[in-house]
Amino acid sequence: MNEVLIYSLLSLALIGTVLAVILFFVAQKFKVIEDPRIDLVDEVLPKANCGGCGYPGCRNFAEVSVSSADQKQSLEGLNCPVGGNDVMKQLASILGLEVAEQEPMIAVVRCNGSKANSPAKIQYDGPASCAFAHNLYAGEGGCQFGCLGLGDCVAACDFDAIHMNPETGLPVVNDKCVACGACVKACPRGIIELRNRNKKDRRIYVCCVNKEKGGPAKKNCSVACIGCSKCFQVCPYEAITMADNLAYIEYEKCKLCRKCVEVCPTNAIHELNFPPRKPKAETVADPAGDAPVIAEPKPRPARKPATESNDTQA
Amino acid sequence: MTFTMGGVHPEENKFSEHAAIVTLPLPKQAIIPLGQNLGAPPKPLVKKGDEVKTGQLIAKGEAFISANLHSPVAGKVARLDESVDSSGYRRMAIHIDVTGDEWDENIDTSPDVVREITLGKQEIIQRIKDCGIVGLGGATFPTHVKLMIPDGKKAEFLIINGVECEPYLTSDHRLMLEKGEEMLIGIKILMKALEVDTAIIGIENNKPDAIKHLNELCIRYQGIRVQPLKVKYPQGGEKQLIKATVNREVPSGKLPLEVGCVVSNVGTAFAVYEAVQKNKPLVERVVTVTGKSVRKPSNFLVRIGTPVAELIQAAEGLPENTGKVINGGPMMGKALTTIDVPVTKGSSGILVMNKEESNRQRQNPCVRCSKCTEVCPMGLEPYLLAKLAKLALYEKAEKEMVMDCIECGSCQFTCPSQLPLLDFLRLGKQRVGHLIRTRK
Numbered sequence: 001m002n003e004v005l006i007y008s009l010l011s012l013a014l015i016g017t018v019l020a021v022i023l024f025f026v027a028q029k030f031k032v033i034e035d036p037r038i039d040l041v042d043e044v045l046p047k048a049n050c051g052g053c054g055y056p057g058c059r060n061f062a063e064v065s066v067s068s069a070d071q072k073q074s075l076e077g078l079n080c081p082v083g084g085n086d087v088m089k090q091l092a093s094i095l096g097l098e099v100a101e102q103e104p105m106i107a108v109v110r111c112n113g114s115k116a117n118s119p120a121k122i123q124y125d126g127p128a129s130c131a132f133a134h135n136l137y138a139g140e141g142g143c144q145f146g147c148l149g150l151g152d153c154v155a156a157c158d159f160d161a162i163h164m165n166p167e168t169g170l171p172v173v174n175d176k177c178v179a180c181g182a183c184v185k186a187c188p189r190g191i192i193e194l195r196n197r198n199k200k201d202r203r204i205y206v207c208c209v210n211k212e213k214g215g216p217a218k219k220n221c222s223v224a225c226i227g228c229s230k231c232f233q234v235c236p237y238e239a240i241t242m243a244d245n246l247a248y249i250e251y252e253k254c255k256l257c258r259k260c261v262e263v264c265p266t267n268a269i270h271e272l273n274f275p276p277r278k279p280k281a282e283t284v285a286d287p288a289g290d291a292p293v294i295a296e297p298k299p300r301p302a303r304k305p306a307t308e309s310n311d312t313q314a
Numbered sequence: 315m316t317f318t319m320g321g322v323h324p325e326e327n328k329f330s331e332h333a334a335i336v337t338l339p340l341p342k343q344a345i346i347p348l349g350q351n352l353g354a355p356p357k358p359l360v361k362k363g364d365e366v367k368t369g370q371l372i373a374k375g376e377a378f379i380s381a382n383l384h385s386p387v388a389g390k391v392a393r394l395d396e397s398v399d400s401s402g403y404r405r406m407a408i409h410i411d412v413t414g415d416e417w418d419e420n421i422d423t424s425p426d427v428v429r430e431i432t433l434g435k436q437e438i439i440q441r442i443k444d445c446g447i448v449g450l451g452g453a454t455f456p457t458h459v460k461l462m463i464p465d466g467k468k469a470e471f472l473i474i475n476g477v478e479c480e481p482y483l484t485s486d487h488r489l490m491l492e493k494g495e496e497m498l499i500g501i502k503i504l505m506k507a508l509e510v511d512t513a514i515i516g517i518e519n520n521k522p523d524a525i526k527h528l529n530e531l532c533i534r535y536q537g538i539r540v541q542p543l544k545v546k547y548p549q550g551g552e553k554q555l556i557k558a559t560v561n562r563e564v565p566s567g568k569l570p571l572e573v574g575c576v577v578s579n580v581g582t583a584f585a586v587y588e589a590v591q592k593n594k595p596l597v598e599r600v601v602t603v604t605g606k607s608v609r610k611p612s613n614f615l616v617r618i619g620t621p622v623a624e625l626i627q628a629a630e631g632l633p634e635n636t637g638k639v640i641n642g643g644p645m646m647g648k649a650l651t652t653i654d655v656p657v658t659k660g661s662s663g664i665l666v667m668n669k670e671e672s673n674r675q676r677q678n679p680c681v682r683c684s685k686c687t688e689v690c691p692m693g694l695e696p697y698l699l700a701k702l703a704k705l706a707l708y709e710k711a712e713k714e715m716v717m718d719c720i721e722c723g724s725c726q727f728t729c730p731s732q733l734p735l736l737d738f739l740r741l742g743k744q745r746v747g748h749l750i751r752t753r754k
Binding site: 125126129132135136 | 396403648
């Protein structure tokens with residue numbers, strides 16, 4: 001009985017030792033030497049694995065950053081939108097480089113075709129997938145460019161940052177948005193866009209992507225951009241471009257003067273997080289503190305000082 | 315005889331099968347969308363204010379897969395503008411204000427049957443191309459392209475699709491009964507163009523009168539025979555019909571010509587007769603207007619461009635409890651977003667569904683009963699493909715042969731959990747198709 005025990009223990013020990021020796025040499029032979037900085041960089045990354053940087057995951061982004069630092073001595077074109085500038089600075093210091101500050105971005109839903117603004121003419125009964133519905137038909141309200149309201153963007157978001165508003169039937173982006181761009185890719189109609197956050201989260205954008213002529217656009221939706229070019233003409237900074245009956249505000253050029261918001265006949269241009277507008281005479285008087293301007297009957301040129309003071313803040 | 319793999323048997327509901335074809339009056343304004351055929355839409359030749367005659371060429375198909383478009387009415391071009399199509403998207407269309415029905419002088423509008431085929435092979439194909447004939451079964455594939463057999467290939471059989479396996483629809487059935495003779499001449503013309511000796515007309519057993527009628531006529535037309543088939547959906551699918559009639563299987567991703575067959579619809583055969591023998595372009599077609607609550611289910615001979623609303627009016631109006639109006643049959647048709655859209659070359663029927671029928675039932679989770687796999691006529695696994703499309707795993711879906719799906723809807727019809735299988739299969743097909751195109 002004892003013999004059996006001893007022999008089995010011995011043979012097992014022998015097999016184990018032989019295999020361990022083989023494994024040791026194999027491990028030596030096939031050792032992968034990895035840059036230790038990859039681990040360090042990976043450590044500071046947010047581990048969201050969202051793909052917002054354009055690479056499959058945080059680890060891959062770390063590898064790309066290190067190789068870019070080695071080859072090009074720069075981190076140009078690399079940015080982690082989730083971590084933001086803090087993470088990028090840490091990353092750069094690990095690699096002994098400098099990074100330019102990136103402006104924080106946020107996803108913006110450019111459609112206001114809510115149930116009230118673009119009333120449903122037909123009822124959709126199919127599966128809750130924007131990708132499918134986009135192939136199938138134009139939309140309940142009839143606008144072939146507008147939001148289908150089935151929530152592909154919500155499903156795509158890893159950060160709990162976009163939700164459907166049941167009242168309007170439109171998605172709403174909240175403050176958790178890290179601008180990873182998942183919803184931008186998920187939207188089959190290209191309604192969502194990443195725009196810069198600006199100071200105090202102030203944003204001005206054309207809340208419509210309808211490229212139809214004014215008549216048909218307005219027929220389906222009361223707040224559609226009709227391509228009248230009024231905003232284009234009033235913009236002092238040439239930030240607005242007109243293409244295919246649609247105005248677009250380039251956020252790099254926009255100085256947040258809000259003139260376009262006022263002239264838009266369909267209220268298609270939205271302003272976000274601005275203080276409420278004061279009555280016209282007061283707007284003129286207060287921020288500028290300029291007495292003679294009060295008497296000025298025309299509000300527009302008089303608003304200029306106020307705008308400029310905004311600019312200097314930003 | 316029938317095809318072997320899969321298939322279902324939905325309620326037939328052929329209410330309008332005894333209603334003779336009625337010619338509808340001309341509409342006040344005809345809307346002719348440019349993209350009525352599979353492939354590239356034709357280029358318009360007319361501009362605002364032009365006077366056109368019935369049968370005049372108004373848009374020319376320049377691409378290889380494209381079809382000419384002719385004015386279905388005589389009148390004045392009101393505008394060339396975007397117009398809402400059946401899906402709600404705006405597409406280019408020619409709007410013509412109708413003033414009358416003066417036909418182009420080269421067209422023979424007499425009712426006489428011209429039996430003698432005088433044109434040669436190439437002339438026939440050219441005439442079919444000029445007249446803008448497309449497959450009238452629903453896919454609207456330009457017929458002249460089908461007739462141009464590439465070098466090295468040989469057609470043995472011409473298979474004529476008189477199956478009409480979609481429930482409710484009866485336009486092909488009525489056409490076979492009322493225009494049988496002309497149709498057989500059309501088949502003879504197609505046989506001459508394809509240089510084949512045998513043509514088989516596949517008809518399901520639920521149309522015994524059509525089988526009898528065509529059998530009697532076939533005696534005088536050598537090489538054409540009628541093949542009665544067991545009633546089973548989707549027998550009207552090209553690949554299923556080939557399997558049912560000549561027992562050959564088309565390989566995955568290949569055309570029927572691979573097994574020596576060319577398939578054409580009975581409506582197309584009639585259109586070919588009119589084009590070749592009478593020089594009459596495709597400006598009208600037979601459309602069934604039907605549904606459980608429709609007061610007078612009918613078959614209408616209408617001009618292309620007539621609004622669907624006028625057809626429904628002619629069938630004694632839209633019933634009050636209408637939930638959905640479908641362009642096509644209940645299995646493959648698509649719901650219309652508005653009934654102001656025009657009849658196109660591909661419209662075979664207008665199905666009005668009442669509220670109870672039209673709403674989807676509550677969906678339950680997949681219970682893995684494998685019924686969808688059993689009924690799939692292409693031998694696919696719809697539950698898996700739908701899931702892959704839902705999860706956006708398009709490469710995997712491609713490996714699982716999603717592109718072989720013929721969108722017959724048997725899976726969704728049979729699913730005990732009422733899952734939207736076909737919907738996701740369509741999404742998968744569209745995305746995978748896009749993937750394949752971008753890869754090239």
